[in-house]
Amino acid sequence: MTIEELEQLAKTIGQENDKYDFEVNVCMDLACVSQGADRLREALAKAAEACGKNVLVRRTGCMGPCSSGPLVRVDPEEILYHHVNAGHAEAIVSSLGGDPVPELQCDLNEHFDKQVRVVLENAGYIDPEKIDDYIVRDGYKALLTALTEMTPNGVIHRITESGLRGRGGGGYPTGLKWGTVAKAVGDLKYVVCNGDEGDPGAFMDRSVMEGDPHRVIEGMAIAAYAVGASKGFIYVRAEYPVAVARLTTALREARRRGLLGNGICNTPFNFDVEIRLGAGAFVCGEETALIASIEGRRGTPKPRPPYPAVSGLFGKPTLINNVETFANVAPIIRNGGKWFANMGSERSKGTKVFALTGKIANTGLVEVPMGIKLREIIEVIGGGVPAGHAFKAVQTGGPSGGCIPAEMLDVGVSYDALVRLGSIMGSGGMIVMDDTSCMVNVARFFVEFCMTESCGKCIPCRAGTAQMYTLLSRFCTGTGTMEDLDLLVGLCETIKDASLCGLGMTAPNPVLSTLKYFRDEYIEHIVHKRCPAGVCKMEAPVEVVA
Amino acid sequence: MPVFTPPPLPSDDKRWKIVNGTMRKNGFARHALIETLHTVQSAFGYLDDDSIRFVARSLRVPLSQAYGVVTFYHYFSLKPPGRHTMTICAGTACYIKGADDLAAAAVKRLGIQQGQTTRDGGISLMKARCVGACSRAPVVLCDGEVAGEVTEEQMIEQLERWAVE
Numbered sequence: 093m094t095i096e097e098l099e100q101l102a103k104t105i106g107q108e109n110d111k112y113d114f115e116v117n118v119c120m121d122l123a124c125v126s127q128g129a130d131r132l133r134e135a136l137a138k139a140a141e142a143c144g145k146n147v148l149v150r151r152t153g154c155m156g157p158c159s160s161g162p163l164v165r166v167d168p169e170e171i172l173y174h175h176v177n178a179g180h181a182e183a184i185v186s187s188l189g190g191d192p193v194p195e196l197q198c199d200l201n202e203h204f205d206k207q208v209r210v211v212l213e214n215a216g217y218i219d220p221e222k223i224d225d226y227i228v229r230d231g232y233k234a235l236l237t238a239l240t241e242m243t244p245n246g247v248i249h250r251i252t253e254s255g256l257r258g259r260g261g262g263g264y265p266t267g268l269k270w271g272t273v274a275k276a277v278g279d280l281k282y283v284v285c286n287g288d289e290g291d292p293g294a295f296m297d298r299s300v301m302e303g304d305p306h307r308v309i310e311g312m313a314i315a316a317y318a319v320g321a322s323k324g325f326i327y328v329r330a331e332y333p334v335a336v337a338r339l340t341t342a343l344r345e346a347r348r349r350g351l352l353g354n355g356i357c358n359t360p361f362n363f364d365v366e367i368r369l370g371a372g373a374f375v376c377g378e379e380t381a382l383i384a385s386i387e388g389r390r391g392t393p394k395p396r397p398p399y400p401a402v403s404g405l406f407g408k409p410t411l412i413n414n415v416e417t418f419a420n421v422a423p424i425i426r427n428g429g430k431w432f433a434n435m436g437s438e439r440s441k442g443t444k445v446f447a448l449t450g451k452i453a454n455t456g457l458v459e460v461p462m463g464i465k466l467r468e469i470i471e472v473i474g475g476g477v478p479a480g481h482a483f484k485a486v487q488t489g490g491p492s493g494g495c496i497p498a499e500m501l502d503v504g505v506s507y508d509a510l511v512r513l514g515s516i517m518g519s520g521g522m523i524v525m526d527d528t529s530c531m532v533n534v535a536r537f538f539v540e541f542c543m544t545e546s547c548g549k550c551i552p553c554r555a556g557t558a559q560m561y562t563l564l565s566r567f568c569t570g571t572g573t574m575e576d577l578d579l580l581v582g583l584c585e586t587i588k589d590a591s592l593c594g595l596g597m598t599a600p601n602p603v604l605s606t607l608k609y610f611r612d613e614y615i616e617h618i619v620h621k622r623c624p625a626g627v628c629k630m631e632a633p634v635e636v637v638a
Numbered sequence: 639m640p641v642f643t644p645p646p647l648p649s650d651d652k653r654w655k656i657v658n659g660t661m662r663k664n665g666f667a668r669h670a671l672i673e674t675l676h677t678v679q680s681a682f683g684y685l686d687d688d689s690i691r692f693v694a695r696s697l698r699v700p701l702s703q704a705y706g707v708v709t710f711y712h713y714f715s716l717k718p719p720g721r722h723t724m725t726i727c728a729g730t731a732c733y734i735k736g737a738d739d740l741a742a743a744a745v746k747r748l749g750i751q752q753g754q755t756t757r758d759g760g761i762s763l764m765k766a767r768c769v770g771a772c773s774r775a776p777v778v779l780c781d782g783e784v785a786g787e788v789t790e791e792q793m794i795e796q797l798e799r800w801a802v803e
Contacts, residue, residue: 122771123771123773125784126771126774126783127774159773289770290768292728292729292733293768294772295771295772330676331766331768331769331770371712372712372713373711374767385672386669388669388672388707390707391711447773449730449775450730450775455772456773457773487730490730534734537733538730547710
């Protein structure tokens with residue numbers, strides 16, 4: 093397909109869509125489906141057919157505020173309805189062209205006003221199983237522009253100029269990574285998309301893969317052109333069957349349109365993508381472990397160097413980026429690096445998608461410009477902690493991250509600021525905790541996770557996480573001592589310094605950050621054998637027989 | 639070099655053909671091990687010794703390596719599932735919203751630990767690492783269907799409905 097053909101196709105699809113007077117978009121993401129969005133869509137389609145109006149009922153990806161689901165948006169008026177069920181279908185359809193249904197209308201202006209949508213620009217607007225819906229919203233334009241008007245170096249230059257950093261959590265500059273793979277010598281190179289969202293409490297990548305799969309594929313294809321790769325793999329968690337199905341459909345459609353395969357856009361560029369299923373191992377988020385898993389082996393990391401950029405999958409130069417990183421590529425190519433660099437803070441550019449969950453009014457997916465204050469995300473976008481309880485901490489970065497207390501909420505979100513607070517950006521889970529959560533117990537929860545997920549290759553992580561767990565368990569049962577606390581701190585430092593990969597190196601973070609901000613809770617557990625939040629079940633003190 | 643002939647199918651069960659299909663699609667390459675094990679588990683519900691042996695021989699992977707892979711990844715199961723499966727999500731958002739209490743209640747009701755199946759093979763009680771429905775925590779999967787904001791009573795009711803089937 094040439095760029096003219098793509099533009100002509102977009103025009104034709106646009107004209108087809110214009111035939112409809114109204115579009116009724118139904119969010120069909122996991123959260124809404126679990127509340128009956130399936131039946132709702134059927135009821136809407138039936139009502140639309142019966143009413144005689146020109147209505148298109150469309151399934152879409154995640155619209156964002158999952159706690160208000162199931163969600164329906166009526167276009168062109170952009171009316172958002174919340175908590176809709178199949179029984180409301182008739183009322184919604186008959187209101188088309190007239191006044192909206194007042195009892196279903198939701199007022200989330202504050203929630204949306206603070207957000208900037210780049211990665212999620214299509215979420216809620218396209219049917220993820222229809223490539224035409226993607227094409228009509230400028231889909232694949234960036235790929236064809238790159239192939240016909242830009243050199244591979246030009247593409248890398250634009251990504252570098254944008255300041256995009258890896259969205260998987262590490263924050264490595266994307267342009268630099270691409271440049272390294274491009275310079276690596278080899279006739280065969282690979283591009284790998286890390287969709288192994290193993291961080292518990294995060295679902296941004298799932299929503300992007302399910303709601304806008306072509307965006308990920310387009311980003312991968314552009315990357316492949318830039319670094320000189322001809323083959324791609326998307327590594328997806330097996331726990332995400334819908335994402336696997338949507339990506340499979342998207343790949344088939346892209347091949348059918350000639351946007352993947354040999355000689356894309358009449359250029360010598362060949363590229364195709366295969367899906368590989370993860371099998372439930374958090375450590376496979378680490379690059380070298382992920383490579384081992386794609387090769388069909390146990391997902392254990394290897395010391396670096398050599399970096400995957402030089403010797404990766406099957407020993408070939410390999411570019412690995414996260415889903416959200418790839419999802420940012422097409423808009424950067426379309427709008428320019430400067431456009432992207434204008435958003436965000438000095439060293440963290442663009443936007444970040446967060447999965448906002450826990451004890452907060454508006455749970456769901458949000459996309460905010462980097463640099464926004466945590467307070468704005470939690471109190472304005474998230475609507476704050478539900479009445480009756482007080483905010484205690486927000487956890488970012490999953491098992492590798494930390495807990496940030498109320499007094500630090502005025503810090504702007506960026507890679508560096510979060511590290512300074514003792515946490516990390518991570519992939520984007522943001523879990524709000526109130527006064528019913530015990531921070532010692534939270535630390536134990538994450539350490540238990542890391543202990544279970546440690547691959548066992550290096551001793552500091554394998555044995556260290558187990559020892560951390562034992563010590564924390566003593567505190568949680570009221571049997572710990574102050575000496576145990578000193579031991580724990582020393583252990584944390586050792587594990588951080590001596591572990592082989594990121595899993596071990598960051599496993600102490602939840603402990604260190606809770607110790608930094610909530611040391612008094614630890615002291616309460618140790619000295620007074622009391623859990624202030626009432627979560628830990630303390631053992632009755634053992635009588636010492638003299 | 640002698641040409642490699644894959645071993646014959648273990649039985650005339652049609653599901654082996656599906657398994658073989660995955661391996662053939664990947665040219666019986668060693669790196670297809672995890673893909674193939676996924677196919678076996680989705681066809682048979684779990685991985686038993688015979689299936690692991692068959693896959694290992696077909697892909698020319700040492701048995702130790704195949705077994706190592708099976709036991710490394712949480713997703714693979716060496717035990718047959720019950721007729722029904724109650725999976726409790728153990729992700730962070732679910733933990734914050736009380737998934738531990740749900741798990742304790744289910745353990746008490748069924749008299750088995752997470753990861754086990756009731757003696758009559760009726761119900762398996764499992765733990766998920768995170769199903770990505772965090773906004774509706776706490777989440778359980780009833781035979782794979784996501785249910786959000788689940789209370790203890792709702793979960794116990796479901797277990798009781800299954801028990802009398």
